[in-house]
Amino acid sequence: MSIEKKKYECSALPKGWQREEVIRKSGLSAGKVDVYYYSPNGKKFRSKPQLARYLGDALDLATFDFRSGKINSLLLRKNKKQRGTQFDYSRGVRNDASLVPPIRQTASIFKQPVTVYKTQEGKVKTDFKHGQQEKPKQLFWEKRD
């Protein structure tokens, strides 16, 4: 059947991430479009908070519009409650700018695989459905040519 389902690369995200639109075909909400994302290793994401938890500090989603899959600077103003653990990057901090948000989303700036470790910040909510803590994981891959 021709259920509209499309899964494409998402340009606003690092290489390998895909965005999918699924149109609901029945029920009261028939016609509504659900948006999902898939990490390079195939994990499915249903919401921006879920994405943010997974990406941690590796990518700043502040201007990322989950629904459209694009960067929308208007989100900066209307931002919801931010965790207190935000770092003020605008001061004269000397950092390796390429590794610290905000990260340019257009280019593949990671020259090597990036591994993110879950740190012991905010307590994760009690979701033990999967029985184990997430292991360190590779979030993106280098483009090969």
Added chain:
DNA sequence: GCCACCGGTGGC
């Protein structure tokens, strides 16, 4: 048991 899918609602 998993997961794709629609329902329900909290927060705006």
Added chain:
DNA sequence: GCCACCGGTGGC
């Protein structure tokens, strides 16, 4: 009233 988010479950 809308809609982002996520709960719950039917169907496999």
